Amino acid sequence: MNQKIIKILIVEDSPVALIILKRIFASSAEIEVVGTAANGVDGLELIPKLQPDVICTDLHMARMNGLEFTREVMMNFPRPILVISASVREKDTANVFKLLEAGAVDVFPKPETGLKSDYDRLRQELINKVKILSGVKVFTLHKNRVKKIEKPERKSIETYGTLPSPLLIKTRPSSTIKVVAIGASTGGPQALQTILTQLPPNFPIPGLCIQHISEGFLEGLVNWLDSQSRVRVKIALAGELLQPGVVYFPPEGHHLEINGSDRCICSARPPVGGHRPSISVTLNSVARQYGSKAIGVLLSGMGKDGADGMLAIARAGGLTIAQDEATSVVFGMPKEAIALGGARHILPINAIAPLLISKVSC
Known part of the structure; x- marks a missing residue:
């Protein structure tokens, strides 16, 4: 053939x-x-x-x-x-x-x-x-869809009343969910844009994002997402304390883990599964440190990076979400997580942020 x-x-x-x-x-x-x-x-x-x-x-x-x-x-x-x-x-x-x-x-x-x-x-x-x-x-x-997207104002909590329910979050931080970790590869920047631009400025937990992207483009990706989001999006510093309403990416060519004091560990140890940063490294770290108080999300991408980390979070009692096939550019990583039993929810990309918001509301 x-x-x-x-x-x-x-x-x-x-x-x-x-x-x-x-x-x-x-x-x-x-x-x-x-x-x-x-x-x-x-x-x-x-x-x-x-x-x-x-x-x-x-x-x-x-x-x-x-x-x-x-x-x-x-x-x-x-x-x-x-x-x-x-x-x-x-x-x-x-x-x-x-x-x-x-x-x-x-x-x-x-x-x-x-x-x-x-x-x-x-x-x-x-x-x-x-x-x-x-x-x-x-x-x-x-x-x-080709209209220019203006940078949204990071409004105060008091003035953030124009979004329809359930996108309005109560101001008291959640006592249950402590962190959300998101992994993505091919098709990921667009998927991350969809999720992060739906989060309100008073989103009460920190986020971790791992995106496979060609060398040299990470800073541009982070700046692009930050310019359009009401939450802050930045590159993590070694030893930095996680803050609510901030989304952290690892420095280029580094894995990102979290220690028992909610601080970032950025390491240049060897690639895992061919990837550095590795989604699996971050999700497994989150599973160890936060267990049932973690949310893991796996988005569009080729391969299986992150699938075992999703399973680890699920086994620890945390919430796991895989992007569905219909809205994935490449239904590889989410499919692997689903096959392992590591995805509690399988959702279209537009439905992921509303679920995150509902889970950290209290």
């Missing part, structure tokens, strides 16, 4: 970057570059003719930039888009996440010529990412 070839369209205005990307994809027998375009306008013309499985696009291009291009693709020819950008080196990652908001699935740093070891590592990572994206679910972007 012949293996299906993954057809790639590259939209890239740098001749050097285009050569590198074509060379990388040519090294895989499972991938074929069926077309290239130097800008979004030309790229849009090629899509109906070439019917690519995955589109790789840059952010900054003449005539039509990556953001406009992504919006047009998702409204007219929805398919997986991978943002391959040098913005990670230019400290412009905030704009990259606007493409994810517009419907792109994932981000990747633009490969450069340099050390062979770095090139080989990036080459394999990029090929693997394209293989994953070729099988993901995409959601059509409607015109009413």
Whole structure:
């Protein structure tokens, strides 16, 4: 039986970057570059003719930039888009996440010529990412979703009365649930955006988030989520005391655990299951420290990272939530948690935050 070839369209205005990307994809027998375009306008013309499985696009291009291009693709020819950008080196990652908001699935740093070891590592990572994206679910972007999202005001508790019930939380902190830990991979940034933007500013417990993301993009992700959320979103510091209404991500390339004094442990010990940070490391730590007073959430992503941690929380009497298949870009990690018996609730992404809010209300 012949293996299906993954057809790639590259939209890239740098001749050097285009050569590198074509060379990388040519090294895989499972991938074929069926077309290239130097800008979004030309790229849009090629899509109906070439019917690519995955589109790789840059952010900054003449005539039509990556953001406009992504919006047009998702409204007219929805398919997986991978943002391959040098913005990670230019400290412009905030704009990259606007493409994810517009419907792109994932981000990747633009490969450069340099050390062979770095090139080989990036080459394999990029090929693997394209293989994953070729099988993901995409959601059509409607015109009413492309409006600019303004940064929400972090209102005082007294003025936060406009949200409908059950999104209004009583001000007394919960005596039962102490922490919520969330893990995500492919499709995770968009899922995290959906959850965190629904949480009110007086959310009475801390949150921990582990997101698999390409090197260099973590700070941009955290800043993007913080700019749109009423809770505070930040990168954890070693030894930092957890605070209610704050969501913590581990520093790049570090695992995140919590000790018996509610303080962050950020370690660079070896990857677990190929991941650092590992979702499983964080969820298992939460299970040990908080037991039945913990909530574990596993969102869209490939593989099984976090599944055993969800089971550990469930066995300790905590609450566990897996994102459902219908709203997951990749129903891998949630499916593994469900198969292990580690998911008490299986919910669409829009229903997760309301459940979290209801569980910490008192």
